[in-house]
Amino acid sequence: xxxxxxxxxxxxxxxxxxxxxxxxxxxxxxxxxxxxxxxxxxxxxxxxxxxxxxxxxxxxxxxxxxxxxxxxxxxxxxxxxxxxxxxxxxxxxxxxxxxxxxxxxxxxxxxxxxxxxxxxxxxxxxxxxxxxxxxxxxxxxxxxxxxxxxxxxxxxxxxxxxxxxxxxxxxxxxxxxxxxxxxxxxxxxxxxxxxxxxxxxxxxxxxxxxxxxxxxxxxxxxxxxxxxxxxxxxxxxxxxxxxxxxxxxxxxxxxxxxxxxxxxxxxxxxxxxxxxxxxxxxxxxxxxxxxxxxxxxxxxxxxx
Numbered sequence: 001x002x003x004x005x006x007x008x009x010x011x012x013x014x015x016x017x018x019x020x021x022x023x024x025x026x027x028x029x030x031x032x033x034x035x036x037x038x039x040x041x042x043x044x045x046x047x048x049x050x051x052x053x054x055x056x057x058x059x060x061x062x063x064x065x066x067x068x069x070x071x072x073x074x075x076x077x078x079x080x081x082x083x084x085x086x087x088x089x090x091x092x093x094x095x096x097x098x099x100x101x102x103x104x105x106x107x108x109x110x111x112x113x114x115x116x117x118x119x120x121x122x123x124x125x126x127x128x129x130x131x132x133x134x135x136x137x138x139x140x141x142x143x144x145x146x147x148x149x150x151x152x153x154x155x156x157x158x159x160x161x162x163x164x165x166x167x168x169x170x171x172x173x174x175x176x177x178x179x180x181x182x183x184x185x186x187x188x189x190x191x192x193x194x195x196x197x198x199x200x201x202x203x204x205x206x207x208x209x210x211x212x213x214x215x216x217x218x219x220x221x222x223x224x225x226x227x228x229x230x231x232x233x234x235x236x237x238x239x240x241x242x243x244x245x246x247x248x249x250x251x252x253x254x255x256x257x258x259x260x261x262x263x264x265x266x267x268x269x270x271x272x273x274x275x276x277x278x279x280x281x282x283x284x285x286x287x288x289x290x291x292x293x294x295x296x297x298x299x300x301x302x303x304x
């Protein structure tokens with residue numbers, strides 16, 4: 001994959017070409033693959049070098065070795081990132097619901113660089129229909145409950161120490177819904193907003209939207225810890241979070257002195273992103289079972 005991306009970057013002849021390759025790279029590459037591109041960036045076009053500098057800064061790649069995640073496609077628009085040589089029973093399973101740009105408010109490799117690969121596995125979910133995952137991710141699943149059930153079965157969610165759901169923008173409230181349905185340890189919304197279906201007329205379907213929304217006061221007793229993270233000066237995001245808190249017990253994390261919908265970049269700008277991920281996923285805590293790594297088979301499966 002990294003050779004394909006590098007060749008595509010060299011072949012770009014317009015800003016539009018570069019934008020397409022950049023989006024693809026930001027939505028799928030692992031920290032090890034990004035680190036390799038950064039290392040050989042001097043052989044790439046100047047605009048690619050500037051882009052990689054930005055990626056390196058966002059992911060703080062200069063502060064630590066790249067995390068050892070491998071990407072394993074599960075289905076179209078679903079990728080699993082994990083270190084396959086570390087058992088799951090002491091790790092967190094994080095289900096990540098991307099927004100419309102197929103990212104979690106920053107490139108996937110940058111998110112992964114903040115998550116220790118011996119403590120976390122990340123499943124990256126993308127909704128090609130832009131319908132807030134209410135119709136699942138076809139053809140893998142055609143509703144959010146079906147998506148939650150199938151992911152749990154295919155990934156072996158019951159083997160993990162803890163489960164978290166984490167969503168950005170269009171995927172933010174879907175992460176909260178998933179957390180409730182999955183009975184996850186925690187569910188985090190980044191800039192979450194309630195969907196407004198007429199805004200998505202270009203995706204026509206004969207499938208009706210589900211009549212039941214898990215974001216209902218009937219789930220006020222949920223054991224899942226729900227978080228809404230938003231910019232304190234973004235009126236629309238504030239109002240959506242306040243409206244949700246009238247329905248369900250939600251913990252608010254308002255990022256001060258910013259109106260940026262992209263609260264992750266706002267946290268990074270403040271130098272608070274690492275501490276945020278630590279808090280949200282309790283990265284300072286360890287699972288009950290000791291970590292095990294198969295040293296005999298631990299080899300570089302990593303840059304494909």
